[in-house]
Amino acid sequence: MKHTKVKDLLNGTKTLHEVKAKGWVRTFRNNQFIALNDGSTINNIQCVVDFENTPDETLKRITTGAAVSVTGTLVESQGAGQTVEIQVTKLEILGDSDPEKYPMQPKKHSLEFLRENAHLRIRTNAFGAIMRVRSTLSFAVHQYFQEKGFFYVNTPIITGSDAEGAGEMFRVTALPFDGTPRTEDGQVNFKEDFFGKETNLTVSGQLEGETYAMALGQIYTFGPTFRAENSNTSRHLAEFWMIEPEVAFNNLADNMDLAEDFIKYVIKYTVDKCGDDLKFLEQRLLDEEKSKPQAERSEMSLLEKLSFVMDNNFKRVSYTEAIDILKSSKPNKNKKFNYIIDEWGADLQSEHERYLVEKHFKCPVILFDYPAKIKAFYMRLNEDGKTVRAMDILFPGIGEIVGGSQREERLDVLLQKIADLGIDEKELWWYLDTRRFGTAIHSGFGLGFERLVLFVTGMSNIRDVIPFPRTPQNAEF
Amino acid sequence: MKHTKVKDLLNGTKTLHEVKAKGWVRTFRNNQFIALNDGSTINNIQCVVDFENTPDETLKRITTGAAVSVTGTLVESQGAGQTVEIQVTKLEILGDSDPEKYPMQPKKHSLEFLRENAHLRIRTNAFGAIMRVRSTLSFAVHQYFQEKGFFYVNTPIITGSDAEGAGEMFRVTALPFDGTPRTEDGQVNFKEDFFGKETNLTVSGQLEGETYAMALGQIYTFGPTFRAENSNTSRHLAEFWMIEPEVAFNNLADNMDLAEDFIKYVIKYTVDKCGDDLKFLEQRLLDEEKSKPQAERSEMSLLEKLSFVMDNNFKRVSYTEAIDILKSSKPNKNKKFNYIIDEWGADLQSEHERYLVEKHFKCPVILFDYPAKIKAFYMRLNEDGKTVRAMDILFPGIGEIVGGSQREERLDVLLQKIADLGIDEKELWWYLDTRRFGTAIHSGFGLGFERLVLFVTGMSNIRDVIPFPRTPQNAEF
Numbered sequence: 001m002k003h004t005k006v007k008d009l010l011n012g013t014k015t016l017h018e019v020k021a022k023g024w025v026r027t028f029r030n031n032q033f034i035a036l037n038d039g040s041t042i043n044n045i046q047c048v049v050d051f052e053n054t055p056d057e058t059l060k061r062i063t064t065g066a067a068v069s070v071t072g073t074l075v076e077s078q079g080a081g082q083t084v085e086i087q088v089t090k091l092e093i094l095g096d097s098d099p100e101k102y103p104m105q106p107k108k109h110s111l112e113f114l115r116e117n118a119h120l121r122i123r124t125n126a127f128g129a130i131m132r133v134r135s136t137l138s139f140a141v142h143q144y145f146q147e148k149g150f151f152y153v154n155t156p157i158i159t160g161s162d163a164e165g166a167g168e169m170f171r172v173t174a175l176p177f178d179g180t181p182r183t184e185d186g187q188v189n190f191k192e193d194f195f196g197k198e199t200n201l202t203v204s205g206q207l208e209g210e211t212y213a214m215a216l217g218q219i220y221t222f223g224p225t226f227r228a229e230n231s232n233t234s235r236h237l238a239e240f241w242m243i244e245p246e247v248a249f250n251n252l253a254d255n256m257d258l259a260e261d262f263i264k265y266v267i268k269y270t271v272d273k274c275g276d277d278l279k280f281l282e283q284r285l286l287d288e289e290k291s292k293p294q295a296e297r298s299e300m301s302l303l304e305k306l307s308f309v310m311d312n313n314f315k316r317v318s319y320t321e322a323i324d325i326l327k328s329s330k331p332n333k334n335k336k337f338n339y340i341i342d343e344w345g346a347d348l349q350s351e352h353e354r355y356l357v358e359k360h361f362k363c364p365v366i367l368f369d370y371p372a373k374i375k376a377f378y379m380r381l382n383e384d385g386k387t388v389r390a391m392d393i394l395f396p397g398i399g400e401i402v403g404g405s406q407r408e409e410r411l412d413v414l415l416q417k418i419a420d421l422g423i424d425e426k427e428l429w430w431y432l433d434t435r436r437f438g439t440a441i442h443s444g445f446g447l448g449f450e451r452l453v454l455f456v457t458g459m460s461n462i463r464d465v466i467p468f469p470r471t472p473q474n475a476e477f
Numbered sequence: 478m479k480h481t482k483v484k485d486l487l488n489g490t491k492t493l494h495e496v497k498a499k500g501w502v503r504t505f506r507n508n509q510f511i512a513l514n515d516g517s518t519i520n521n522i523q524c525v526v527d528f529e530n531t532p533d534e535t536l537k538r539i540t541t542g543a544a545v546s547v548t549g550t551l552v553e554s555q556g557a558g559q560t561v562e563i564q565v566t567k568l569e570i571l572g573d574s575d576p577e578k579y580p581m582q583p584k585k586h587s588l589e590f591l592r593e594n595a596h597l598r599i600r601t602n603a604f605g606a607i608m609r610v611r612s613t614l615s616f617a618v619h620q621y622f623q624e625k626g627f628f629y630v631n632t633p634i635i636t637g638s639d640a641e642g643a644g645e646m647f648r649v650t651a652l653p654f655d656g657t658p659r660t661e662d663g664q665v666n667f668k669e670d671f672f673g674k675e676t677n678l679t680v681s682g683q684l685e686g687e688t689y690a691m692a693l694g695q696i697y698t699f700g701p702t703f704r705a706e707n708s709n710t711s712r713h714l715a716e717f718w719m720i721e722p723e724v725a726f727n728n729l730a731d732n733m734d735l736a737e738d739f740i741k742y743v744i745k746y747t748v749d750k751c752g753d754d755l756k757f758l759e760q761r762l763l764d765e766e767k768s769k770p771q772a773e774r775s776e777m778s779l780l781e782k783l784s785f786v787m788d789n790n791f792k793r794v795s796y797t798e799a800i801d802i803l804k805s806s807k808p809n810k811n812k813k814f815n816y817i818i819d820e821w822g823a824d825l826q827s828e829h830e831r832y833l834v835e836k837h838f839k840c841p842v843i844l845f846d847y848p849a850k851i852k853a854f855y856m857r858l859n860e861d862g863k864t865v866r867a868m869d870i871l872f873p874g875i876g877e878i879v880g881g882s883q884r885e886e887r888l889d890v891l892l893q894k895i896a897d898l899g900i901d902e903k904e905l906w907w908y909l910d911t912r913r914f915g916t917a918i919h920s921g922f923g924l925g926f927e928r929l930v931l932f933v934t935g936m937s938n939i940r941d942v943i944p945f946p947r948t949p950q951n952a953e954f
Contacts, residue, residue, distance in 0.1 A: 003726065005626065005694070022726045024692070024915045038725070039693035040626055067917040095886070095916030102914045119688040119907040120914070128692065135628040142619050149482065149517055151612040156945040157634070157701045158647075158678075158716050160952035170635075170649050170671070172678065174705045177657050177665045188654045194647070194705055194715065195952035201635075201649065208945060208954060211596040215501070215605065216516035217482070223701065224634045228651045228671055238671065239635050248515070249480065249499045409572070430596040430954050437579045437597070438501045439572030440544040468633040468685060475637035475672035477685055477907055 007040035046085040065097030129277035140269035155205030168228040169200035201226035213246035220245040239470040246444035252389040255443035379405040404445025411435040484517035523562040542574030606754035617746035632682030645705040646677035678703035690723035697722040716947040723921030729866040732920035856882040881922025888912040
């Protein structure tokens with residue numbers, strides 16, 4: 001007899017039938033009630049063991065974490081909190097779990113302890129919920145773009161291009177540290193390396209993505225990106241997944257529309273599909289915040305916050321307006337900001353972004369038209385000659401979740417910017433070709449996927465929303 | 478007025494309306510007929526220019542590769558091969574394309590030339606078709622697994638684990654080659670590296686995936702994997718995308734069923750969605766094969782081959798049976814094989830696999846129950862003590878497309894195998910934990926995505942089915 005998933009058993013259509021379930025014991029109460037979970041849902045199915053006719057030897061092996069197979073009749077449950085249960089007629093222990101040794105006992109573990117056991121934390125309710133939500137969000141990303149006629153593009157992970165300028169890069173090499181091949185003048189001879197040149201892990205697929213958008217029209221990437229920055233914060237990972245759509249003929253306003261529509265779609269899709277997981281995570285957050293002073297608690301519950309984002313327009317504010325708001329804000333006047341905003345051109349810090357989003361507008365904010373000097377070379381220069389068509393989307397509690405721009409489509413302007421930065425244009429010959437041949441306006445953005453997962457799950461540390469986080473001094477597993 | 482995608486214009490529902498289209502000129506005939514493509518489909522829309530009322534200056538700029546915006550009336554077309562066309566009333570050149578310099582002229586280019594221009598080859602019919610098919614296949618992968626209740630897991634790309642044993646790895650490092658930090662005894666001091674230890678690019682997400690399957694039940698990965706092997710063949714890439722499902726409680730037969738069902742689903746989905754692209758690729762293959770001797774041409778057209786795979790059961794053959802077939806085969810007796818099969822235990826070479834698939838069975842073949850000695854340590858040992866529950870799926874023209882197995886779930890057997898291989902079990906502490914706590918049988922497989930794209934597109938070199946291929950001595954772009 002083939003086993004049925006717990007999720008399908010719980011929908012109750014097989015009542016009074018003989019069923020089989022396989023999964024792991026979460027708890028075993030009164031020598032009688034197994035709470036069995038198989039990962040298909042956050043909910044356990046109660047399996048009622050006929051303890052009088054079950055050998056003590058077997059009962060003792062029904063411990064938290066043990067893998068079991070149960071066969072029996074699915075019946076309506078008398079117990080609270082469940083609709084059906086299995087009256088067990090046959091129980092088989094598939095794999096034991098020694099309660100003296102199993103780290104994931106049914107009690108509260110610290111998130112730090114769970115990170116050290118990233119291979120087992122997925123067996124907890126919270127991480128099961130987080131990772132199911134993550135999977136659903138991933139699929140929503142693909143479905144959104146595919147429905148709209150975008151094509152998925154796998155831009156390279158190992159890159160020979162180092163002009164992206166988005167951050168510090170990891171080197172990829174097959175050369176040894178001992179006996180490294182050298183040229184006559186003592187330099188490392190990268191011609192002897194696997195790719196015949198210096199290579200790094202990509203920090204962004206944007207530049208390659210642009211070349212595809214200028215042929216396929218609408219494309220998106222969704223893949224891993226890397227930063228070798230020594231940022232030991234709750235918002236940074238050395239390895240993270242990024243989504244980068246790029247659209248030919250889109251201007252900055254189209255780009256904002258796309259980003260807002262996209263974010264609302266994937267959140268709605270996930271709220272619709274992951275109700276049970278999100279309810280659990282909402283309660284988890286409430287419980288966590290109970291220990292905080294009232295002022296630090298969220299004004300909205302998790303699901304209220306998600307509804308708020310889905311139901312309201314993101315506020316669109318130019319950088320110049322934002323600077324005016326910040327200059328005349330209380331924390332600026334009272335010198336509560338670490339970085340006081342005193343003039344146009346200042347780069348915004350996380351504290352300023354949070355003020356705008358959480359105190360001033362109290363909703364997601366799209367900032368646009370930033371000073372050219374604080375933004376990347378490929379962004380479209382405005383007619384004022386000093387701002388570029390950049391946009392950042394700022395979310396409450398998360399900060400920047402999206403960074404994007406209309407791209408500079410004019411070859412002469414782009415060449416000048418590259419020269420000003422001291423980048424060798426030969427390095428970017430292929431990128432510049434898109435402006436040499438059939439150039440057109442186009443726009444795109446990057447969304448850090450883990451920041452989106454953070455927002456949707458209500459977790460506060462980015463290490464808890466990716467299966468095996470990579471951070472400074474940590475590449476276990 | 479907002480422009481409409483060419484794909485939507487060609488479906489003809491806007492006939493007699495004023496429409497706008499934006500895209501790139503593929504050809505311009507008789508100073509009158511623009512074949513315009515915007516990447517949304519392989520089909521161009523014909524735009525009829527009112528050349529008598531268009532300045533010569535403008536007409537001269539309508540060259541292959543130029544980006545243009547056309548406005549006009551959509552009308553039924555009198556020409557052959559198209560249903561509708563645009564009678565242009567307004568034409569705007571968005572971006573020029575100098576015909577003296579543009580490399581992608583409307584003529585036959587060699588695939589090697591196109592590889593050197595990977596950023597522009599996407600503007601050709603063939604690569605547009607290939608990459609749209611690739612995108613559709615990717616989505617089919619996600620949709621298949623999500624519909625079946627699998628969860629998508631992002632296993633780490635940078636790994637501190639080097640016990641996977643699937644091949645040579647690339648080092649990932651932030652240490653310099655000059656002035657590398659050393660320990661007192663002169664060794665490289667990886668404690669000073671970014672992650673505090675030696676790290677590499679992953680060759681497989683399987684081991685981490687197993688830890689998730691043993692909690693979520695059914696998972697799949699779909700991400701980049703890497704091999705630092707100096708294989709300059711038409712079937713190998715240094716960076717490629719792999720799909721790795723893993724299912725708790727599945728045995729080897731379930732695993733074969735899953736793989737076969739999965740492959741048939743994604744091919745069917747793609748045939749249904751990408752008809753025009755596949756028809757083009759089918760014709761491309763026919764044209765290419767015209768120059769070959771009759772004996773080397775395919776027996777089936779591309780779409781016939783895809784239907785054949787969808788409509789027929791994969792032949793399941795044990796390794797032992799396969800060896801018997803090969804031993805008594807003509808090429809073995811006549812010593813036409815480079816490696817003569819003379820006894821049980823031999824590792825099968827590509828020539829043997831191709832013989833079985835293309836000559837003997839003439840259909841996809843699943844080989845199973847391989848000798849333990851030629852397979853990986855984590856595969857389930859059969860009761861005979863000498864074979865393991867491994868399976869490889871072999872495809873005509875491609876060879877191995879899937880490799881999988883039931884995993885060894887018994888801690889004692891696994892420990893023994895690891896010890897025999899000289900692997901330090903401390904390296905795999907977390908992997909072994911899945912067998913220490915609640916172990917159960919489980920199975921999975923890996924499918925090299927580019928080999929699937931090769932099969933579905935009928936291309937013959939794997940460098941032509943990934944946007945920016947990474948191979949020895951090549952990491953341009």
